[in-house]
Amino acid sequence: MQESCPSVKNILLLDSEGKRVAVKYFSEDWPSNASKLAYEKSVFTKTLKTNARTEAEITLFDGYIVVYKFVHDLHFFVTAGDDENELIITNVLQGFADSVGLLLRGDVEKRTALENLDLVLLCIDEIVDGGIILETDSHNIAGKVATNAVDGSVPFSEQTISQALATAREHLARSLLK
Amino acid sequence: MAQPLVVKKDDDLDEEEYYSPFLGIEKGAVLQEARVFHDPQLDARQCCQVITKLLYLLNQGDTFTKVEATEVFFATTKLFQSKDAGLRRMVYLMIKELSPSADEVIIVTSSLMKDMNSKTDMYRANAIRVLCRIIDSTLLTQIERYLKQAIVDKNPVVASAALVSGIYLLQTSPEVVKRWSNEVQEAVQSRSALVQFHALALLHQIRQNDRLAVSKLVTSLTRGSVRSPLAQCLLIRYTSQVIRESGANQGGDRPFFDFLESCLRNKAEMVILEAARAITELNGVTSRELTPAITVLQLFLSSSKPVLRFAAVRTLNKVASTHPLAVTNCNIDMESLISDQNRSIATLAITTLLKTGNESSVDRLMKQMTNFMSDIADEFKIVVVEAIRSLCLKFPLKYRSLMNFLSNILREEGGFEYKKAIVDSIIILIRDIPDAKESGLFHLCEFIEDCEFTYLSTQILHFLGNEGPKTSDPSKYIRYIYNRVILENATVRASAVSTLAKFGALVDSLKPRIFVLLRHCLFDGDDEVRDRATLYLKLLGGEATVGETEKDVNDFLFGSLDTPLVNLETSLRNYEPSDVPFDISSVPKETKSQPVAEKKATGKKATGSSAVSGPIPTVDASYEKLLSSIPEFADFGKLFKSSAPVELTEAETEYSVNVVKHIYDGHVVLQHFECVFLDISILQVTVLVDASEADEFLEVVSKPLKSLPYDSPGQTFVAFEKPEGVLATGKFSNVLRFIVKEVDPSSGEVEDDGVEDEYQLEDLEIVSADYMLKVGVSNFRNAWESMDPESERVDEYGLGVRESLAEAVSAVISILGMQPCEGTDVVPSNSRSHTCLLSGIFIGNVKVLVRLSFGISAPKEVAMKLAVRSDDPEISDRIHEIVANG
Incomplete structure (x- = not known):
């Protein structure tokens, strides 16, 4: 399988207790919800004591490469097969963490992420499709997600990044489920 | 450790109660809320919130029942009436999550097709992605035209969406996607980095079975039109594939090596890493080729980024197993990594050092390691223990300090796997280093005291x-x-x-x-x-x-017990108390080959063949039971061996047939498994086996099948007589003959008159390996020495020019059909000689042991010395005949 296309097995966003904020699996390696939860738990506990706040960290276990990064009370993970190029996967992680940062206007914590869960889910949708990397540039990702804000009447193609982020900010101001 | 965590949890819980927007969310209530989707005046914001709640539930692992899912799906389709862009995005996401069934898909197809042709690029891109996820091949042909246009669209997001969808569709409708080659080829030249990447990935997958096309693709692209780093990485992978497959013309400069080397100077780190790794993994890589790759990896070792250090040390660790000398230059950098914060990196560094170290550095490394062992996880400790074991075998004189190290860590805390690794290592050292025996046994005795x-x-x-x-x-x-x-x-x-x-x-x-x-x-x-x-x-x-x-x-x-325990257990379970005592020699001795551990990476599943192989019994005992229950076969005696199923049809055709060869002393039974994937009913199924090219076989019985319903497997048998005690081999040609009857699609009834038809199958061979049971021995040397030296037959053979030593070894093993012992079927890359130990039981219950010594010369000429011992000297000669004729 060496000559295959780089692929991502899952993208996880967990909180500081290892609970799900948003997850997306692209591989059949974990067929049931129970096996997914077990995987999340072991990834979380194995990485808990490490310091992944300034630079993305990496670990190898159970035949997977996991790259991860912690921001406040959020833990970002990206998993791939163990023969994958580590730097490609790290690019995906960086794109994910940074674009969430842009969309949440720097307020990267569990509470804001849950209040803007629609943005986080769209963000994952824009990064990887069926395991294949779609986009890793955080500004592009955030731009694509933010233009979908509910009242975005400007045609997408004509919006600049800064406008896009302004829409994201406005979106943030609304409490999601009041 | 657990205690403070729990306390903290309680604190957080209070906060959470206050904050989480999803607190107390309940599926039933949200499904009620979804009724707003039916409002004639849609409130986009409210709908968006409800969808988010639904997605939250699914994301947390909640599931919808079939009815609930259908209801939500229909409600969601109503939302296409809203012009709100944000809501539309959420609708797309929701449809993908619900993965509607075929009859539901029709409802959204027209809406999605409208979006696909919208003026808004973002609509187009997303509609393509959603539609391609949910449609089947008939609908696909309807939208194919639009997809082909989208691939060459000037908007990169639209083009990428179409290309990625193409990669996905290639698994289900390859014949459609293969028609897009021209458009995809054009997209490879795109100025957008990601379009180039996606196009290249799709183009390669379309052509992956055509070696020549891949080679042409690589030749044209390595001249430098690929700029995107991701696409470069792909190109490097494809290039090494081409190099691997064109491995024959060795000697001169390797084709495309210049390209790989130039990638080491790329701006993007991921490309440098990909190229360096590709070079280190080349077959028979020379130290001159390795040097530039090692140099860039060495630079990575001192990077501030953990991921980069990890990638470099992991690659060097692998290189160190085969080319320790090439890595010694990095030793200084490597030693500073022993104290790396990231324990994965530290462990990889230390095991690399152990592989490259010389005898004088062992003591120093041991000292460093003692400080290090207490704060790494068990799985890394195991890696270290294994490295020490191989080090000790390399430097037997150092056994004292290494054995001491092992006994020290044996006394410390640790889990079962870790302790087992240590005990196994000590046992291996005792076996291989006679001087270490007494102290090793003493350490083990101390250990079992507690x-x-x-x-x-x-x-x-x-x-x-x-x-x-x-x-x-x-x-x-x-x-x-x-x-x-x-x-x-x-x-x-x-x-x-x-x-x-x-x-x-x-x-x-x-x-x-x-x-x-x-x-x-x-x-x-x-x-x-x-x-x-x-x-x-x-x-x-x-x-x-x-x-x-x-x-x-x-x-x-x-x-030692030469009967596999699993088989003994099954036989004992089946044994019913009677006057006849249980006879251990009646237990089958065939080691069942481990079912190939399903490699996690294999995402694609063979659709056709898996459906057939599923219900086929693979257990020998069940074969034996089945065959002995058929009166015609009852007097054939004891079943000696059943082969693994052999496919007689190509994958994904209308008919699937595979066959199992059952070998008896004087008979051979071919058991065919048939399965039909057409919606027809076929009757009177027989497999006509033509044994004209196998003159020692005489057909005695053929058992046809009365009818074979759609998609459920059936089986037929053909039995042959063969001379006892003769190694009869030969080729059989096979034809599937049957009567086809159409099934009326409306009533499901089978129409009366049928047509006789035939379907050509592939040939089947009975080879000498079919007369050999794979039975391993636990200690080859003991078994060898206990056999009569008089039965030994030795001869030498020239195998001519082979691709590699490993290829020659596996070819000989498969000709003989014997069980490799003590892992000797694995040939370390680059070795010039190899010894392989095989054991098996030949028909007539004759135990056979084989010792193969291989050597390879510079122009890849392989020579082999074959020594056989067996219970019967005649059989030893027979084995030589097999090799001489193979």
């Missing part, structure tokens, strides 16, 4: 029983063994009793004292312990029926 793992205690006791009596002072071990009888659980006690008996059998001076100890065991509370003690007392006292002579006693005590 060992919490029953498995390890019994393993050590067993080993002690075999090795202990042969040491200079066997009596000093008795104390440790008898302590087990006093202190441990029943399993360990029973095993200690056996060990005592072994000492008693081999050391005459200890015999009287062993008798005293064994008699004590007669009062044990456990049945097994008492039984063993009684048996051994009689055995050693010369009263039992098993042992007439001393040799028999020793055979009984030390001989």
Whole structure:
């Protein structure tokens, strides 16, 4: 399988207790919800004591490469097969963490992420499709997600990044489920 | 550690109660809320919130019932009426999550197709992605035109969406996607980095079975039109594939090596890494080729980014196994990584150092490692233990300090896998380094004095029983063994009793004292312990029926069971109490080949063949039961061997047929499994087997199948007679003959008149390997020496020019069909010679052992020396004949 296309097995966003904020699996390696939860738990506990706040960290276990990064009370993970190029996967992680940062206007914590869960889910949708990397540039990702804000009447193609982020900010101001 | 975590959790819970927007969310209530989707005046914001809630539920692992999912799906389709862009995005996401069934898909197709042709690029891109996820191949042909246009669209997001969808669709509708080659080729030249990447990935997948096309693709692209780093990485992978497959023309410069080397100077780190790794993994890489790759990896070692250090040290670690000298330049950088914060990096660094280190650095490394062991996880400790084991085998003179290290860590805390790795290592060292025996055994004895793992205690006791009596002072071990009888659980006690008996059998001076100890065991509370003690007392006292002579006693005590335990267990379960005693020689000795561990990476599943192979019984016992229940085959005698199923049809055709060869002493039965994937009914199915090219076989019985319903497998049999004791081989051509009857699609009834039809199948061969059972032996050297040297036949063969040594070894193994022992089927890359040990049982229950020595010369000429020992010298000659004719 060496000559295959780089692929991502899952993208996880967990909180500081290892609970799900948003997850997306692209591989059949974990067929049931129970096996997914077990995987999340072991990834979380194995990485808990490490310091992944300034630079993305990496670990190898159970035949997977996991790259991860912690921001406040959020833990970002990206998993791939163990023969994958580590730097490609790290690019995906960086794109994910940074674009969430842009969309949440720097307020990267569990509470804001849950209040803007629609943005986080769209963000994952824009990064990887069926395991294949779609986009890793955080500004592009955030731009694509933010233009979908509910009242975005400007045609997408004509919006600049800064406008896009302004829409994201406005979106943030609304409490999601009041 | 657990305690403070729990307290913290409680604190957070209070906060969470206050904050989480999803607190107390409940599926039923949200499904009620979804009714707003039906409002004539849609409130986009409110709808968006409800969808988010639904997605939250799904994301947390909640599931919808079929009815709920359908209801939500229909409600969601209403939302296409809203013009709101944000809501539309959420609708797309929701549809993908619900993965609607085929009849539901039709409802959204037109809406999505409208979006696909919208003026808004973002609509187009997303609609393409959603639509391609949910449609089937008939609908696909309707939208194919739009997809082809989208691939060459000037908007990169739209083009990428179409290309990625193409990669996905290639698995389900390859014939459609293959028609897009021209458009995809155009997209490879795109200025957008990601479009280029996606186009290249799709183009390669379309052509992956066509070596020449891939090679052409690589040749044209390596001239430099690929700029995106991701696409560069792909190109490097494809290039190394081409290099690997064109491996024949060795000697001169490797094709495309210049390209790989130029990638080492790329701006993007991911490309540099990909190229460096590709170079290190080249077949038979030379040190001149390695040098530039090692140099860039060495730079990565001192990077501030953990991921980069990890990637570099992981690659170098692999290189160190085959080319330790190439990596020694990095040793200084590597040593500073021993104290790396990231323990994965530290472990990889230290094991690399162990592989590259020389004899003088061992002591220093050992010292560093002692500080290091306490704060790494068990799985890394195992890696270290394995590195030490191989180091010790490399430098046997250093066994003292290495053995000390192992015994020290054995005394520390650790889980089962870790302790097992240490014990295994010590046992291997004792076996291979005679000087280490006494101290090693002593460390193991110390360990079982305080060992919490029953498995390890019994393993050590067993080993002690075999090795202990042969040491200079066997009596000093008795104390440790008898302590087990006093202190441990029943399993360990029973095993200690056996060990005592072994000492008693081999050391005459200890015999009287062993008798005293064994008699004590007669009062044990456990049945097994008492039984063993009684048996051994009689055995050693010369009263039992098993042992007439001393040799028999020793055979009984030390001989290994050559029957696989799994088979023994099944046979014992099937044995019904009767007058006929259970006969151990009736247990099948074939080792079942492990079902190929499903590699996690294989995402694609063979659709056609998996459906057939599913219900086919693969267990020998069930074959035997089935065959003996068929009256025609009842008098064929005992089934000797059943082969693995052989496919007689290509994958994904209308008919699927595979066959299992059952070998008897004087007969061969071919069992065909048929399956039809057309919606027709076929009757009177037979497989016509033409044995005209296999003149020693005579067809005796053919059992056809009355009817074969759609998609459910059936089976037919053909039996042949063959001369007994002759190694009959030959080729059979096969034709599937049957009567086709159409099924009326409306009523499901089978129409009356059928048409006779035939379907050509692939040929089947019966080869000499079919007469050989794969049966392993646990200790090849013992088994070899216990065979009669008179039966040995040795000869040398030239195998001509082969691709590699490994290829030659596996070819010979497959011709003989024997079980490789002690992992000798694996050939280290770049080695010039190799010895391979094989064992098996030949038809007629003749045990055969084979020792193969291979050598390869510079122009890839392989020579082989074949030594055979077997129970029957005639069979030894026969084995040589097989090789000479193969």
